[in-house]
Amino acid sequence: xxxxxxxxxxxxxxxxxxxxxxxxxxxxxxxxxxxxxxxxxxxxxxxxxxxxxxx
Amino acid sequence: xxxxxxxxxxxxxxxxxxxxxxxxxxxxxxxxxxxxxxxxxxxxxxxxxxxxxxxxxxxxxxxxxxxxxxxxxxxxxxxxxxxxxxxxxxxxxxxxxxxxxxxxxxxxxxxxxxxxxxxxxxxxxxxxxxxxxxxxxxxxxxxxxxxxxxxxxxxxxxxxxxxxxxxxxxxxxxxxxxxxxxxxxxxxxxxxxxxxxxxxxxxxxxxxxxxxxxxxxxxxxxxxxxxxxxxxxxxxxxxxxxxxxxxxxxxxxxxxxxxxxxxxxxxxxxxxxxxxxxxxxxxxxxxxxxxxxxxxxxxxxxxxxxxxxxxxxxxxxxxxxxxxxxxxxxxxxxxxxxxxxxxxxxxxxxxxxxxxxxxxxxxxxxxxxxxxxxxxxxxxxxxxxxxxxxxxxxxxxxxxxxxxxxxxxxxxxxxxxxxxxxxxxxxxxxxxxxxxxxxxxxxxxxxxxxxxxxxxxxxxxxxxxxxxxxxxxxxxxxx
Numbered sequence: 001x002x003x004x005x006x007x008x009x010x011x012x013x014x015x016x017x018x019x020x021x022x023x024x025x026x027x028x029x030x031x032x033x034x035x036x037x038x039x040x041x042x043x044x045x046x047x048x049x050x051x052x053x054x055x
Numbered sequence: 056x057x058x059x060x061x062x063x064x065x066x067x068x069x070x071x072x073x074x075x076x077x078x079x080x081x082x083x084x085x086x087x088x089x090x091x092x093x094x095x096x097x098x099x100x101x102x103x104x105x106x107x108x109x110x111x112x113x114x115x116x117x118x119x120x121x122x123x124x125x126x127x128x129x130x131x132x133x134x135x136x137x138x139x140x141x142x143x144x145x146x147x148x149x150x151x152x153x154x155x156x157x158x159x160x161x162x163x164x165x166x167x168x169x170x171x172x173x174x175x176x177x178x179x180x181x182x183x184x185x186x187x188x189x190x191x192x193x194x195x196x197x198x199x200x201x202x203x204x205x206x207x208x209x210x211x212x213x214x215x216x217x218x219x220x221x222x223x224x225x226x227x228x229x230x231x232x233x234x235x236x237x238x239x240x241x242x243x244x245x246x247x248x249x250x251x252x253x254x255x256x257x258x259x260x261x262x263x264x265x266x267x268x269x270x271x272x273x274x275x276x277x278x279x280x281x282x283x284x285x286x287x288x289x290x291x292x293x294x295x296x297x298x299x300x301x302x303x304x305x306x307x308x309x310x311x312x313x314x315x316x317x318x319x320x321x322x323x324x325x326x327x328x329x330x331x332x333x334x335x336x337x338x339x340x341x342x343x344x345x346x347x348x349x350x351x352x353x354x355x356x357x358x359x360x361x362x363x364x365x366x367x368x369x370x371x372x373x374x375x376x377x378x379x380x381x382x383x384x385x386x387x388x389x390x391x392x393x394x395x396x397x398x399x400x401x402x403x404x405x406x407x408x409x410x411x412x413x414x415x416x417x418x419x420x421x422x423x424x425x426x427x428x429x430x431x432x433x434x435x436x437x438x439x440x441x442x443x444x445x446x447x448x449x450x451x452x453x454x455x456x457x458x459x460x461x462x463x464x465x466x467x468x469x470x471x472x473x474x475x476x477x478x479x480x481x482x483x484x485x486x487x488x489x490x491x492x493x494x495x496x497x498x499x500x501x502x503x504x505x506x507x508x509x510x511x512x513x514x515x516x517x518x519x520x521x522x523x524x525x526x527x528x529x530x531x532x533x534x
Contacts, residue, residue, distance in 0.1 A: 023196075023399050023400045023402075023403040024403040024406065024407070026400070026403070027193075027194070027400065027403040027404045027406070027407040028407055028410070030194070030373070030404075030407075031373075031374075031377065031407050031410065031411065033370070034367075034369075034370035034371075034373050034374050035370070035374065035415055037367035037370040038367055038370050038371060038374060038415075038418055038419055038422055039418070040367070041366065041367065041422045041425070043418065043421055043422060043425070047421045047422075047424050047425060048421065048424060049417050049420030049421050049423070049424060050274070050420050050421070050423040050424035050426075050427055050480075051274060051420060
């Protein structure tokens with residue numbers, strides 16, 4: 001995973017994007033976008049994680 | 056006894072209908088099991104719906120059940136009923152592949168809890184049914200993301216069955232099993248049920264034990280029935296629900312089907328958003344959805360227009376599943392075997408899950424707590440929510456699943472858009488009910504309720520199905 005990440009960041013990688021790298025980049029873009037969306041939610045400090053649903 | 060001629064009336068019969076025929080000795084359990092196994096083995100591969108036939112163990116069980124019937128030993132309405140299970144459920148001594156090449160040879164030495172409960176109830180497991188690999192963890196791009204290939208829709212084999220409980224959807228719709236067991240993390244019971252024209256029930260989180268099922272997300276995974284009718288869902292849920300101290304997510308609750316205690320329609324307020332039945336839906340489906348809304352209104356329930364609370368449901372589900380799945384499948388990912396998956400995009404998605412930080416994950420889980428509170432508040436004003444299960448018909452099997460373009464102009468209202476991920480984040484039960492056809496393919500509506508309101512959901516489903524016959528339609532299956 002780390003090796004793949006390093007390879008993707010090498011200069012010039014963008015010019016020779018293979019389908020493999022394109023899929024990885026697309027997955028990373030989606031993750032970044034998702035995290036940005038979640039970061040926009042106003043979160044009171046006292047809110048605890050919903051680790052288990054309770055009725 | 057003359058050999059019974061098994062027709063489509065049996066293959067597409069409900070649990071009650073087949074149970075009655077077994078008890079009145081129209082045919083034996085062994086004969087029924089033979090007939091269903093023949094059909095599943097012959098037609099299952101045509102739809103890529105069959106992962107593994109269990110004919111030998113099924114026939115052994117069928118003989119046991121016939122002996123019990125002779126002694127008038129009644130276990131449950133499922134006694135002698137043939138069913139299939141999604142291949143993420145462990146069956147002792149048999150391959151349990153999770154739909155993925157890296158696990159193709161995996162065998163467990165214990166049954167999953169739901170398999171054990173169904174066995175005790177006398178149900179006959181005739182096959183493991185296909186699924187999207189690893190239940191779609193990582194995010195797959197094509198319907199072909201499965202060890203068994205793209206699962207085909209019995210209504211049109213150029214179309215997808217939906218996923219990730221693809222085999223249960225397709226096999227139940229094609230009359231290859233009387234009911235099936237699927238699982239849902241975010242849409243995997245409701246979506247294939249809608250696309251294949253069957254009735255699927257997603258139980259409240261924790262109502263059904265997940266022991267022996269592949270974990271994709273500890274905080275979101277649920278197991279539930281996929282059947283021919285709302286009442287069949289009730290009969291199956293009665294057997295599989297219950298406390299399991301070996302499942303950390305078990306809610307400590309059970310389910311007893313009690314239609315006699317269902318609320319009267321005029322005591323119920325159902326929330327919906329008109330936009331969901333109109334401009335948010337694919338144009339060709341709108342007439343069908345609007346007709347279904349009319350039927351619901353004619354049942355005598357009060358209706359109220361509502362809008363879903365404003366949260367980024369898709370990103371939340373994706374982040375939570377991404378982080379939990381990366382932890383669950385960390386060895387697979389780090390070993391490089393993840394690249395053996397059929398869907399390249401999915402493999403990369405699983406790898407990316409390792410990049411989600413603890414604070415990212417915890418933030419998503421904290422927002423999830425706000426979602427749960429927001430739905431509690433919403434249910435102060437309405438008892439149930441109603442929306443199309445899917446806004447489109449099943450896609451073509453060659454279509455990319457991430458190819459949908461964003462609307463040119465944003466919708467006037469959120470409506471109840473995102474109810475599938477939202478309902479999963481909030482742990483809410485839901486039932487998907489077939490409500491019509493567009494271009495020969497099924498469409499469906501969903502009713503979502505408060506936690507542990509399964510009895511009420513089933514009552515609404517039963518009322519809807521007593522006024523419609525969409526759930527009794529049969530696809531053009533040829534022998």
